[in-house]
Amino acid sequence: MQRGMARCFVTRRLPFPALDRLSSRHEVDVWPERLPPPYEELVARAADAEGLLTLLTDRIDASLIEHSPRLRAISNYAVGYDNIDLEAASARGIPVGNTPDVLTDATADLAFALLLAAARKLPAAIAAVRDGDWLTWEPAQYLGASVFGATLGIVGFGRIGQAVARRASGFEMNVLHTGSGGEPVETLLERSDFVSLHCPLTPETYHLIDDAALSLMKAGAILVNTARGPIVDHDALRRALIAGEIAGAALDVTDPEPLPSGDPLLAAPNLIVVPHIGSATQAARGRMADLAVDNLLAGLDGQPMPHQVGAAR
Numbered sequence: 001m002q003r004g005m006a007r008c009f010v011t012r013r014l015p016f017p018a019l020d021r022l023s024s025r026h027e028v029d030v031w032p033e034r035l036p037p038p039y040e041e042l043v044a045r046a047a048d049a050e051g052l053l054t055l056l057t058d059r060i061d062a063s064l065i066e067h068s069p070r071l072r073a074i075s076n077y078a079v080g081y082d083n084i085d086l087e088a089a090s091a092r093g094i095p096v097g098n099t100p101d102v103l104t105d106a107t108a109d110l111a112f113a114l115l116l117a118a119a120r121k122l123p124a125a126i127a128a129v130r131d132g133d134w135l136t137w138e139p140a141q142y143l144g145a146s147v148f149g150a151t152l153g154i155v156g157f158g159r160i161g162q163a164v165a166r167r168a169s170g171f172e173m174n175v176l177h178t179g180s181g182g183e184p185v186e187t188l189l190e191r192s193d194f195v196s197l198h199c200p201l202t203p204e205t206y207h208l209i210d211d212a213a214l215s216l217m218k219a220g221a222i223l224v225n226t227a228r229g230p231i232v233d234h235d236a237l238r239r240a241l242i243a244g245e246i247a248g249a250a251l252d253v254t255d256p257e258p259l260p261s262g263d264p265l266l267a268a269p270n271l272i273v274v275p276h277i278g279s280a281t282q283a284a285r286g287r288m289a290d291l292a293v294d295n296l297l298a299g300l301d302g303q304p305m306p307h308q309v310g311a312a313r
Helices: 018-025 039-046 062-066 086-091 104-119 122-130 159-169 185-191 211-216 234-243 282-300
Strands: 007-010 027-030 051-054 073-076 151-155 174-177 194-197 222-225 248-251 271-273 308-310
Touching: 007 018, 018 027, 018 282, 039 062, 051 282, 062 086, 073 282, 104 122, 104 159, 104 194, 104 222, 104 248, 104 271, 104 282, 151 159, 151 185, 159 174, 174 185, 185 211, 211 234, 234 248
Parallel strands: 007 027, 007 051, 051 073, 151 174, 151 194, 194 222, 222 248, 248 271
Antiparallel strands: none
């Protein structure tokens, strides 16, 4: 049963028609800036909201929830939801939704694109053309690593990790993975030519890739992270790249996001960093908006969200 009109705060403008469905049913306040609302502004806007449509960049903590007495539903425009205090939401009986499945292929595509770009030194080669350093065909310039037949280690073998494995099969790669039926992380790191991270961020995976983990990897190995930035200790990664302990790294996610312009990691050699674009296709982002609005509409109607992650009590 539909309830009356509610006030909703959407923390960023989404260029998709899904928001029209939300605004046809409820009063919608959309944050208009390119950058996310500062925490103080987020708290102020959420204070009289009944529904929140949030992004990973928004900290929905216990204090914000406490100061939002009318809040009845939270929908996160993301697969992850570590930005939301699920325990505090559950204590208030507030359901929390996410947008799973729809970005699996888009993120797997990017992970493999980063793997190929790092393996074949594409950023350096592209820069050479733009900088006028392409003098002739040279036998020893921009020599990369072979991908075909190499060993790929996948840390986290959920939907995205499995999708990356399917792409690797086209290159006849030998795929190792963690989890059920897989390898211990240490063994995977020692044996892999490429390591791709797809595990969730938990207390156990925070800085999973640290000095010790990087020291296990082959000198010619390449690390790819499209999961969460804090899974990798950036100071350790910088040291490993400078020392040549690994051959390269390609990151879609960092800690923090974005990296400050003077961050020491950006000066490390053989590093690719892109601005968290794993789900950045028209199809994936549009479907995410649909699911986020579906979750919020259901929650505000007092119905189970189609994709609910917090068991509200």
